[in-house]
Amino acid sequence: MRRSFVMLIGVVATLWLSSSAAWAGPQWCEEDPEFVVNGALVDVTTLFPGGYASYVSGPVNFNLQVPSNVVAAAVKLPGTIPVTATISRTLPAYYGLLSIPVVVTVTMDSSVTFQTYTQITGLGGSVVNRVYGYSTWPTKAKFYMYGL
Numbered sequence: 001m002r003r004s005f006v007m008l009i010g011v012v013a014t015l016w017l018s019s020s021a022a023w024a025g026p027q028w029c030e031e032d033p034e035f036v037v038n039g040a041l042v043d044v045t046t047l048f049p050g051g052y053a054s055y056v057s058g059p060v061n062f063n064l065q066v067p068s069n070v071v072a073a074a075v076k077l078p079g080t081i082p083v084t085a086t087i088s089r090t091l092p093a094y095y096g097l098l099s100i101p102v103v104v105t106v107t108m109d110s111s112v113t114f115q116t117y118t119q120i121t122g123l124g125g126s127v128v129n130r131v132y133g134y135s136t137w138p139t140k141a142k143f144y145m146y147g148l
Contacts, residue, residue, distance in 0.1 A: 037066055040147055042127070044104055097147045118141055
């Protein structure tokens with residue numbers, strides 16, 4: 001009887017430990033490029049469930065639109081899948097430091113539609129908390145940031 005009880009506990013423990021990965025929740029793809037705009041860092045993070053990564057063909061594209069007279073560049077382009085970044089100086093010239101207008105557009109080529117989540121942090125902490133979008137449609141985030 002005692003041997004059966006120990007064996008039962010061993011089987012239950014084995015099953016519980018082998019399924020512990022399910023407790024972690026879904027895996028996420030995180031595309032996280034960083035830009036510099038007039039000397040200030042801007043971190044753009046786009047997330048989506050990792051199970052959809054195989055449906056994305058090509059890179060996740062980040063387009064940063066800034067005023068025509070602003071200095072901007074992509075600093076790093078890490079990601080779970082390939083990432084590209086472009087800078088477009090298409091907004092009207094801006095001559096201040098406290099509220100530089102910026103527009104970020106995130107696009108990807110996906111064969112299925114799934115929800116994405118984009119968050120932007122900058123010099124003053126969280127600039128844009130949440131912008132929800134879809135894989136088959138461009139996601140735009142408009143915000144104002146500090147320059148240096």
